[in-house]
Amino acid sequence: xxxxxxxxxxxxxxxxxxxxxxxxxxxxxxxxxxxxxxxxxxxxxxxxxxxxxxxxxxxxxxxxxxxxxxxxxxxxxxxxxxxxxxxxxxxxxxxxxxxxxxxxxxxxxxxxxxxxxxxxxxxxxxxxxxxxxxxxxxxxxxxxxxxxxxxxxxxxxxxxxxxxxxxxxxxxxxxxxxxxxxxxxxxxxxxxxxxxxxxxxxxxxxxxxxxxxxxxxxxxxxxxxxxxxxxxxxxxxxxxxxxxxxxxxxxxxxxxxxxxxxxxxxxxxxxxxxxxxxxxxxxxxxxxxxxxxxxxxxxxxxxxxxxxxxxxxxxxxxxxxxxxxxxxxxxxxxxxxxxxxxxxxxxxxxxxxxxxxxxxxxxxxxxxxxxxxxxxxxxxxxxxxxxxxxxxxxxxxxxxxxxxxxxxxxxxxxxxxxxxxxxxxxxxxxxxxxxxxxxxxxxxxxxxxxxxxxxxxxxxxxxxxxxxxxxxxxxxxxxxxxxxxxxxxxxxxxxxxxxxxxxxxxxxxxxxxxxxxxxxxxxxxxxxxxxx
Amino acid sequence: xxxxxxxxxxxxxxxxxxxxxxxxxxxxxxxxxxxxxxxxxxxxxxxxxxxxxxxxxxxxxxxxxxxxxxxxxxxxxxxxxxxxxxxxxxxxxxxxxxxxxxxxxxxxxxxxxxxxxxxxxxxxxxxxxxxxxxxxxxxxxxxxxxxxxxxxxxxxxxxxxxxxxxxxxxxxxxxxxxxxxxxxxxxxxxxxxxxxxxxxxxxxxxxxxxxxxxxxxxxxxxxxxxxxxxxxxxxxxxxxxxxxxxxxxxxxxxxxxxxxxxxxxxxxxxxxxxxxxxxxxxxxxxxxxxxxxxxxxxxxxxxxxxxxxxxxxxxxxxxxxxxxx
Numbered sequence: 031x032x033x034x035x036x037x038x039x040x041x042x043x044x045x046x047x048x049x050x051x052x053x054x055x056x057x058x059x060x061x062x063x064x065x066x067x068x069x070x071x072x073x074x075x076x077x078x079x080x081x082x083x084x085x086x087x088x089x090x091x092x093x094x095x096x097x098x099x100x101x102x103x104x105x106x107x108x109x110x111x112x113x114x115x116x117x118x119x120x121x122x123x124x125x126x127x128x129x130x131x132x133x134x135x136x137x138x139x140x141x142x143x144x145x146x147x148x149x150x151x152x153x154x155x156x157x158x159x160x161x162x163x164x165x166x167x168x169x170x171x172x173x174x175x176x177x178x179x180x181x182x183x184x185x186x187x188x189x190x191x192x193x194x195x196x197x198x199x200x201x202x203x204x205x206x207x208x209x210x211x212x213x214x215x216x217x218x219x220x221x222x223x224x225x226x227x228x229x230x231x232x233x234x235x236x237x238x239x240x241x242x243x244x245x246x247x248x249x250x251x252x253x254x255x256x257x258x259x260x261x262x263x264x265x266x267x268x269x270x271x272x273x274x275x276x277x278x279x280x281x282x283x284x285x286x287x288x289x290x291x292x293x294x295x296x297x298x299x300x301x302x303x304x305x306x307x308x309x310x311x312x313x314x315x316x317x318x319x320x321x322x323x324x325x326x327x328x329x330x331x332x333x334x335x336x337x338x339x340x341x342x343x344x345x346x347x348x349x350x351x352x353x354x355x356x357x358x359x360x361x362x363x364x365x366x367x368x369x370x371x372x373x374x375x376x377x378x379x380x381x382x383x384x385x386x387x388x389x390x391x392x393x394x395x396x397x398x399x400x401x402x403x404x405x406x407x408x409x410x411x412x413x414x415x416x417x418x419x420x421x422x423x424x425x426x427x428x429x430x431x432x433x434x435x436x437x438x439x440x441x442x443x444x445x446x447x448x449x450x451x452x453x454x455x456x457x458x459x460x461x462x463x464x465x466x467x468x469x470x471x472x473x474x475x476x477x478x479x480x481x482x483x484x485x486x487x488x489x490x491x492x493x494x495x496x497x498x499x500x501x502x503x504x505x506x507x508x509x510x511x512x513x514x515x516x517x518x519x520x521x522x523x524x525x526x527x528x529x530x531x532x533x534x535x536x537x538x539x540x541x542x543x544x545x546x547x548x549x550x551x552x553x554x555x556x557x558x559x560x561x562x
Numbered sequence: 563x564x565x566x567x568x569x570x571x572x573x574x575x576x577x578x579x580x581x582x583x584x585x586x587x588x589x590x591x592x593x594x595x596x597x598x599x600x601x602x603x604x605x606x607x608x609x610x611x612x613x614x615x616x617x618x619x620x621x622x623x624x625x626x627x628x629x630x631x632x633x634x635x636x637x638x639x640x641x642x643x644x645x646x647x648x649x650x651x652x653x654x655x656x657x658x659x660x661x662x663x664x665x666x667x668x669x670x671x672x673x674x675x676x677x678x679x680x681x682x683x684x685x686x687x688x689x690x691x692x693x694x695x696x697x698x699x700x701x702x703x704x705x706x707x708x709x710x711x712x713x714x715x716x717x718x719x720x721x722x723x724x725x726x727x728x729x730x731x732x733x734x735x736x737x738x739x740x741x742x743x744x745x746x747x748x749x750x751x752x753x754x755x756x757x758x759x760x761x762x763x764x765x766x767x768x769x770x771x772x773x774x775x776x777x778x779x780x781x782x783x784x785x786x787x788x789x790x791x792x793x794x795x796x797x798x799x800x801x802x803x804x805x806x807x808x809x810x811x812x813x814x815x816x817x818x819x820x821x822x823x824x825x826x827x828x829x830x831x832x833x834x835x836x837x838x839x840x841x842x843x844x845x846x847x848x849x850x851x852x853x854x855x856x857x858x859x860x861x862x863x864x865x866x867x868x869x870x871x872x873x874x875x876x877x878x879x880x881x882x883x884x885x886x887x
Contacts, residue, residue: 079832087701226694227676234672383672384698393617393692397830404825411820418566419813452764455825455833459768459840462821466775466814473810480571499782502727506778507771509719514767517712519705522764529768561565 032490032549042546045538046433053440072443077450079521080398082391083221088194088233088381090214095186095379096179100125103150103160103172105283107132110146118143122169130172137168144170157181183213186378191216194381196374197232216381226388228367236380237371239288239309239356240334241319243326244342248279268338270359278339280332286322290315294372296365299357305365307356309372316352324348333358335368387520401454408458409435416465420472421561426547427468430539434464437535438528447531450524460532466503467540470496476562485560486552493545500541504533568816569809577804578797581857588742588854595749602752607759608695610709612702613659614675615695619652622688626654631682638681640674649831653692671698709763713744716767720774728781731862736777739847739855743773746846747839757835765839772818772840773847776811777855783807784859796864800856815848 055065056074065071078085104125111118119135134140144162151160151172159178163171191210198206198220207219220229245262254277258264263282267273293310311319322331323345332342333356340358360368413431417424438460442449475492483491508530515526551557608615620626628645631654635643640658648655660674675696682689697705717740725733747766751758783803791799819841826837 089700230672383696385701386672386675386694386696388695389693390691392619392690393832397832400828400830401825401833404827404829407824408821411824412817415813415817415820419568421565451830451832452761452836454830455836455840458821458825458837459772459818462818463772463775463814465817469810469813469817470779473807473813476809477806495786499779502782503775503778506720506723506774509723510716510767510771510774513712513716513719514764517708517715518764519760522760525764525768529771 032486032493032545032552034546034549039546042542046437046543049437049440049444049535050433051440052444053436056439056443057436072440072446074439074443075446075448076394076398077448077453077521077524078219078221078387078394079389079451080394080449081221082389082394083219084226084229085385085387085520086218086220086226086230086233086383087211087385088216088218089384090183090187090190090216090379090381092179092183092214092379095183096128096174098379099174099179099182100128100130103130103174106150107147107172108283110150111143114142114146118146128174131165131169134168134170140164140168140170147172180213183379187214187216189375190377190379190381193375193377194218194233197370198229200370200374201229201232203229215384222391226386230383230386232367232370233381234383235367235371235377236336237368237374237376238336239372239376240285241288241322242280242282242285242332242334243322244330244332245279245281246329253277253279265332265334265337265339268335268340268358270364271339271341272359273339278332278342280334280339284322285331286315286318288315288372289376291372291375294369296362296369297355299355304357305360305362307360307365307369307372308353309356310353313352316350319352319354320348320350324350397451397454401451405454405458405461409461412461412465416468420468422551423468423472423475423544423548423562426544427465427472427540429547430468430544431461431464433543434532434535434539435461437539438532441531441535442527445531447527448524449528450521452521452525453528456525456528456532460528460536463507464532464536464540467496467500467536468544470500471541471544472562475560479560479562485557489548489552489560493541497541500537504537508533567809568812573808574801574805575808576801577852578801578857578860581797581853581860584853585857588850591749592742592745595745595752598749598752602755604748604752604758605755607757608657608697608702609760610702610706610758611659612697612699613657614671614678614697615658616656616675616678616682616691617648617693618654618656618682619650619690619692620654620686620688621652621690623652625651627686628654631656634681634685635678638674638677640678649834653831671696705760709760712763713766716770717741717744720770724778724781728785729864731859731864732781734862735855735858736774736781738858739773739777739850740770742850742854743769743843743846747843750842751839756838759835761833761836762839765836765843768840769843769847772844773850775814776848776851779810780804780807780851780856784856784864788864796860800859804852804856811848811852815844818844 052072055071058065059073104123107120107130111120118139120132121135123132124130134143144164147162151162152158157177158175159181161173161175163173165171187210191208194216195208198208198218203220205221207217209217211217218233245259248259248262252259253264256264256277258279261282262279264277264279266277267275288309290312291309292312295308297306297308298304299306327345327348330342330344333340335358340356343357409431413428416427420427435457438457471492474496475488478488478491511526511530511533515523515530518526626647628647632643632645635645635656635658641661644657646655647653656678658674658678660671675694679691679694683691717737720740721733721737724736744766747769750756751762780803783806784800787794787799787803794802822837822841822844825833826841829837
């Protein structure tokens, strides 16, 4: 029990030394001493609750993805049937109940239609995306499969995450963390952000830009009541528009979407000096935009952003250059924001902020200061109590405690974990609980001496008998810590991480290291009696 | 040098003699705690209730204008806010539980937060926004659920471990002690209407872990003594075990207490609730280890048989020890 061969001593010192070494960069960062650049730089990250910053949880509307898929399929079916040779006439198209159904005018064309649509049922991936069925002889029903919808949601989330990343990069914030969470969520963490409102406004903007022809046949009275003529749909004007409060009927199909942009900048209208956004289409988008404007000269078309009408100018002449100007009662700020959103691409799905936590940098710095002070005072009190109660053995426990704290910090740095505000409480708790092992051992040694055992035997027995309870207690604490880590979120995880790592370092320092020191002392001094 | 001994060497307190009245008190306290939780309810913070919380410092003022703030925020029409001092006298936390129709509409919930901050920023020159939490009803519902699962899973897993390492009676005893600690902590939070947040769940799990330390140390000694003194009456044996470990129990509780007190007295304000819960749990946990976990073993009829090897196994071990095999 008290036998420590040299190789074992070297091992123990090496482990302790490495962990403490890993803690140095984090400790020195609080002082003016510079850590040499040539050496590894493990650092403990500060959580947002200590460093200041914003944590934003975004959730996508999965139902919207499904609806969009249905709409795309409808367009696809119409196009396929129209361009079939001979043309297949269809009617009574419906997208109710999350499925697409339509009637064939000629039931004899069912097999032909099925053949034409078959490639669209299996998407690009390996999963079957749609089920096709024929009802009553001439009604075709296309139902999206669960796998297909899941795949679509997953794809949408992947590109949404990318768009979010681009937009945050445009803000120039340092080291943002953007992670997908679960099926439909994205966590965004931005340290030290000054203006979270700007970020939220930017992330909340889907930036779905559409150009659609105005339905001039719609009765204004019907439109204001929300009654759309067949083939049209109704959108309200944006709140900042002169027409705010009123709505506009536009043709449902045949418009184009502003997905294929190569650029977008905030600018000013040369005539009115109003803030506007200039956009440039890619070649494909430019061609389609040119066709739309050429075919409809003299007619008004609506510029629709996120289902709200920005403006509905007349097409005075065909626009062939591949660029366009969007006006819509912008301020410089909102025009700039829209330009960023369009540049980084539209979000494939609406994202809503469902949780937001922001901490100012002043409060975080204050928390660290108070936390460290409390930690220092608490440690001193524990040390005093240990030395007064256990003398030499208390000094060993104190040394172990110091190494324990440094090792804990070092391992956290090496694993690149995050120290949060509750994590500071975890440090304090670890300090309070780590000496428990020493208390158990020392009390046991006292007892063994009282029963008349000789010094060496008493110390041996003390360590041996106490370790059972120490291990059991640490394992149960480990169970509680792991569950806390699994179920907890953000700052609470930071608490769990400190507790769990602290269990390992405490056993190592409070049991193993002190035993090594005590053994060395017993061997050298050969005391006849110990003061305990 | 004379060393400090908190518990004199020959201490022999008859803890178990009082087991019936103290156990009755424990059961009564558990019942009262749950009655409080069910009638008064827990004062859920934004984590569990949803809504928004704004924390701010009035940098140039001695004291935050709590009463005025309440009226000003209420005038915005998002329901009546809870305005509390938070840390220093010039720091406040403003908590608003948004009306259902506002919190259901995600944009409106964002708008509400901006509204409150903008209004106060316009009203007070020295208003400094320290932080702001906005939790939707959906997320808070998930937090409530996972918190409950975490507590139940921790209690179940730990009881199972004790059962495997000791005997089923010990598992039941430990589980009862944990239930006692969790109940009393919840009861305190209901009684004083302290804010109940995710941090408090973390605190309760820490309490569970700590209280268990105590229980395990005492149980370990009971197991050892059961093997050693096979003829001793159980209550006397439990008393002996509790007394033998009493010095350690007192010393460990004290070191933890002196480590926690500075954090409680001048630590960060955002940690106050959590540290208060752990400190409270320290007392409750120590008490329950001595007065709930140990006495239960008397009634559940623990015997020394489960830990002592049968005759033949014992013979074999003896031979081995003498080097005969």
